[in-house]
Structure formats: C-alpha cells, structure tokens
Amino acid sequence: EVQLVQSGAEVKEPGESLRISCKGSGYTFTSYWISWVRQMPGKGLEWMGKIDPSDSYINYSPSFEGHVTISIDKSISTVYLQWSGLKASDTAMYYCARRSRALTGYGAFDIWGQGTMVTVSS
Amino acid sequence: DIQMTQSPSTLSASVGDRVTITCRASQSISSWLAWYQQKPGKAPKLLIYKASTLESGVPSRFSGSGSGTEVTLTISSLQPDDFATYYCQQYNSYPWTFGQGTEVEIK
Numbered sequence: 001e002v003q004l005v006q007s008g009a010e011v012k013e014p015g016e017s018l019r020i021s022c023k024g025s026g027y028t029f030t031s032y033w034i035s036w037v038r039q040m041p042g043k044g045l046e047w048m049g050k051i052d053p054s055d056s057y058i059n060y061s062p063s064f065e066g067h068v069t070i071s072i073d074k075s076i077s078t079v080y081l082q083w084s085g086l087k088a089s090d091t092a093m094y095y096c097a098r099r100s101r102a103l104t105g106y107g108a109f110d111i112w113g114q115g116t117m118v119t120v121s122s
Numbered sequence: 123d124i125q126m127t128q129s130p131s132t133l134s135a136s137v138g139d140r141v142t143i144t145c146r147a148s149q150s151i152s153s154w155l156a157w158y159q160q161k162p163g164k165a166p167k168l169l170i171y172k173a174s175t176l177e178s179g180v181p182s183r184f185s186g187s188g189s190g191t192e193v194t195l196t197i198s199s200l201q202p203d204d205f206a207t208y209y210c211q212q213y214n215s216y217p218w219t220f221g222q223g224t225e226v227e228i229k
Binding site for chain 1: 123220
C-alpha cells in the first residue's frame with residue numbers, strides 16, 4: 001500500500017525547536033516530490049514548499065522561506081519539516097503530500113499523510 | 123503569487139442537486155489546476171487534476187472544466203458523502219496556491 005506516515009502530535013513552547021517527519025512506503029520514494037501543506041485551525045490549505053527526493057532540490061513558498069526548513073533522509077525514505085524558533089502562529093495541522101503519479105498532475109497531490117498537529121503555547 | 127478565489131464560500135444544497143463551484147485565478151494558469159475534497163478531521167483527497175482529468179477511483183458525478191483564469195468543479199447529482207469542503211489549487215507557477223475553500227452543506 002502506498003502511504004505517507006507522519007510523526008505524532010507535538011506541543012511546544014514559543015522559541016523552541018521542532019522537527020516533524022513524513023515517511024513514505026509502498027512506492028519508489030525518489031520518484032515523487034513531497035510537499036508540506038499547512039492548515040491553521042478552521043482555515044484553508046497553504047502550500048509551504050516541496051522537495052525532490054531524487055536530488056534534494058527544494059522550492060519554498062516565500063511565505064514560509066526562512067522560517068522553516070525542509071530536509072530529507074533518503075536512506076529511510078523520510079522527509080522532515082523543521083523550525084528553529086516556534087511561534088504561537090505556527091499552531092496548525094501540517095500535512096505532507098506526494099505529487100501525483102500522472103505526468104500532467106505533477107503539481108497535484110494524490111497521497112497525503114494523516115497530518116501532524118503542532119500546538120505552540122506558553 | 124497567483125491568487126485563487128473560489129465562489130461561493132458556502133453552498134447549501136440537497137441530495138440530488140447539481141452543484142457548481144468556480145475558481146478564479148489572478149492570472150492565467152492554463153489548465154494546471156487540481157480540485158480536492160476535505161472532510162472534517164481528515165486529509166484532503168484529490169478529485170481532479172489538469173482541470174478536467176478525474177483521479178482514479180473518483181465517482182464520475184465529479185467533473186472539471188475551464189482553463190485560463192476560470193475553472194469549475196461540478197457535481198452532477200449531490201450524494202450524502204459529498205458534503206465537505208472543496209479546494210482548488212494551481213500548479214502553473216510557484217508558489218503553488220490554494221483557493222480559500224467552498225463548504226458544501228446540507229440544505
């Protein structure tokens with residue numbers, strides 16, 4: 001079964017660091033870009049950035065660049081999203097999502113992780 | 123950034139109704155657009171990509187059309203399982219962007 005499995009919910013204080021993970025299985029991990037998508041409580045979806053596992057090239061949304069870091073460990077088919085100084089406004093559900101297997105769906109997401117809820121509060 | 127504006131934001135409909143959701147882009151996105159369905163507490167589900175191509179396993183009552191700056195999602199006969207929030211997403215240019223969502227609720 002093709003799936004993305006994310007790490008569990010996190011509760012952190014402002015200023016703390018955090019890394020959440022997304023592990024792919026059931027497919028050739030290096031063949032499909034992985035994106036991160038944020039959903040703040042009661043709000044819509046926001047694309048944060050993507051990584052190409054074949055060469056580790058990353059595209060960030062300007063809205064998130066400099067505040068988060070996307071990284072990868074190909075040896076364990078895992079992509080990470082990291083913060084070095086969390087803010088209360090980072091409280092959200094974070095999804096990883098795989099690009100579609102269809103060539104013309106290259107920017108669409110056909111497989112999603114279950115989401116990781118990050119709560120930042122003092 | 124390309125801004126994606128969905129209308130309406132909320133739609134009240136009954137089972138069996140034909141429903142249309144429109145997504146307008148601030149500049150041309152050609153046909154590089156996807157539609158997703160999201161239910162409360164769940165991850166989004168891909169319905170359509172390249173504006174009109176139905177994702178495998180998605181019921182044929184869902185269809186997409188349009189290109190350029192206006193695309194639409196149509197549900198030909200609304201079913202109980204279709205009450206959810208729908209998002210469009212452009213992948214014509216970075217940063218990829220989503221519409222604000224359309225909630226389809228029971229009338």
